[in-house]
Amino acid sequence: xxxxxxxxxxxxxxxxxxxxxxxxxxxxxxxxxxxxxxxxxxxxxxxxxxxxxxxxxxxxxxxxxxxxxxxxxxxxxxxxxxxxxxxxxxxxxxxxxxxxxxxxxxxxxxxxxxxxxxxxxxxxxxxxxxxxxxxxxxxxxxxxxxxxxxxxxxxxxxxxxxxxxxxxxxxxxxxxxxxxxxxxxxxxxxxxxxxxxxxxxxxxxxxxxxxxxxxxxxxxxxxxxxxxxxxxxxxxxxxxxxxxxxxxxxxxxxxxxxxxxxxxxxxxxxxxxxxxxxxxxxxxxxxxxxxxxxxxxxxxxxxxxxxxxxxxxxxxxxxxxxxxxxxxxxxxxxxxxxxxxxxxxxxxxxxxxxxxxxxxxxxxxxxxxxxxxxxxxxxxxxxxxxxxxxxxxxxxxxxxxxxxxxxxxxxxxxxxxxxxxxxxxxxxxxxxxxxxxxxxxxxxxxxxxxxxxxxxxxxxxxxxxxxxxxxxxxxxxxxxxxxxxxxxxxxxxxxxxxxxxxxxxxxxxx
Ligand code: MSP
Numbered sequence: 001x002x003x004x005x006x007x008x009x010x011x012x013x014x015x016x017x018x019x020x021x022x023x024x025x026x027x028x029x030x031x032x033x034x035x036x037x038x039x040x041x042x043x044x045x046x047x048x049x050x051x052x053x054x055x056x057x058x059x060x061x062x063x064x065x066x067x068x069x070x071x072x073x074x075x076x077x078x079x080x081x082x083x084x085x086x087x088x089x090x091x092x093x094x095x096x097x098x099x100x101x102x103x104x105x106x107x108x109x110x111x112x113x114x115x116x117x118x119x120x121x122x123x124x125x126x127x128x129x130x131x132x133x134x135x136x137x138x139x140x141x142x143x144x145x146x147x148x149x150x151x152x153x154x155x156x157x158x159x160x161x162x163x164x165x166x167x168x169x170x171x172x173x174x175x176x177x178x179x180x181x182x183x184x185x186x187x188x189x190x191x192x193x194x195x196x197x198x199x200x201x202x203x204x205x206x207x208x209x210x211x212x213x214x215x216x217x218x219x220x221x222x223x224x225x226x227x228x229x230x231x232x233x234x235x236x237x238x239x240x241x242x243x244x245x246x247x248x249x250x251x252x253x254x255x256x257x258x259x260x261x262x263x264x265x266x267x268x269x270x271x272x273x274x275x276x277x278x279x280x281x282x283x284x285x286x287x288x289x290x291x292x293x294x295x296x297x298x299x300x301x302x303x304x305x306x307x308x309x310x311x312x313x314x315x316x317x318x319x320x321x322x323x324x325x326x327x328x329x330x331x332x333x334x335x336x337x338x339x340x341x342x343x344x345x346x347x348x349x350x351x352x353x354x355x356x357x358x359x360x361x362x363x364x365x366x367x368x369x370x371x372x373x374x375x376x377x378x379x380x381x382x383x384x385x386x387x388x389x390x391x392x393x394x395x396x397x398x399x400x401x402x403x404x405x406x407x408x409x410x411x412x413x414x415x416x417x418x419x420x421x422x423x424x425x426x427x428x429x430x431x432x433x434x435x436x437x438x439x440x441x442x443x444x445x446x447x448x449x450x451x452x453x454x455x456x457x458x459x460x461x462x463x464x465x466x467x468x469x470x471x472x473x474x475x476x477x478x479x480x481x482x483x484x485x486x487x488x489x490x491x492x493x494x495x496x497x498x499x500x501x502x503x504x505x506x507x508x509x510x
Pocket of ligand 1: 251254292463
């Protein structure tokens, strides 16, 4: 059973994981963790997409079998997940029996219904995209856009899925389900696409041209065309887990929305009698100086290097803070370092150390009870309450960048509070009013920090836990309770120090 089933796209195994792949896993993980914190029972799936021409060709060039090649590459994608703190419940490979079996069943069902027929295919085929192209895909000067790589003309018998027969149904479905695609402007893109008549979908390749695929159950001279096979992963992974399907969200990049996820997949489900997924959460691309980060563009860099050098949390934070979900974003090491040094090391890291240091110096290491609230304390509490009132809603609306922007503004206001209240001055005074205010200020700082750490849980799970740990109280109760300003830390013994975000090696003194 699951109330909330979320998936990522399954990655092609013809490259190595880059920041775009890492981001999609992290984004999905943030949504999954958030939903678990709100009490949902979450099922989270990711995996690898392993069949197709390119894998066959690359393996051949390397002198290994496609299976051996896919095994090695899939393992590479799988290995980054724990290092990015991804909490997926399952990892599906399209080469697994459980997947092939379900693909075969769906194909047979559609064939028996008459939704799949044999025809003659003539057309231009892009090996890079593993798809036949249409005239409208050409550049105005008649050439093919670079994203298609080498394009060749092909004429061959193949099997087709009657996409066209379901076009009106899909148009109606999207009109009734205006929020099927997030963000909304991407749904418009789908409805625009559907204004033109659809071509039926070519779902096979002759086996003498492509051996590396799932054989068609009704004609084993053919293998399944990659999209028809790959899309089914979302369903095949949970086919024997009652109560999980339908997916709540398929998280995907904008490049695979139309036609794959917004046209092929809903029609495939509908025709096969499978309930439809509830929504598509579509993110933009990470760019470097305006170009998509990808293996073929040669500008991909290894996200794991940043994880090794800094931490998974630092990468997670910078990606989620920087990207407005749905838009494109720019990423570079410089940008990462600005966030790391500014928000993380300076604002949050220093706050943690000041809080621990002052609690040890002025209160013997235990958070004192808060006394009467003065203006500055009230101001800080109200700032928190204003943020907390919106925070969960911002997460629900996938506005993580805004939620984090506001949270870090709050963290800076804790630092500003410390400057203005200056506990170190109060600590020198013998006046009972000053002593009371000192206790109140230490309690206020600790509480504000505890709340900030609690709010960071879906995005920076390890740091959040470490901060809760040094404050002496692991999180307890529901997330909503944890996010309420209170007196939970009263009497709690704090640690002496915690270096959460060490200075980058290059900037450390020799
Ligand atoms: N195998 C297909 C998906 C099949 S899903 C049934 C595929 N694989 S991919 O490896 O090319 O891309 C996997 C995901 O990573 C896609 O959602 C894609 O949009 C995303 N990204 C790849 N490069 C990206 C960026 N530069 N930026 C952000 N995400 C991008 O497509």
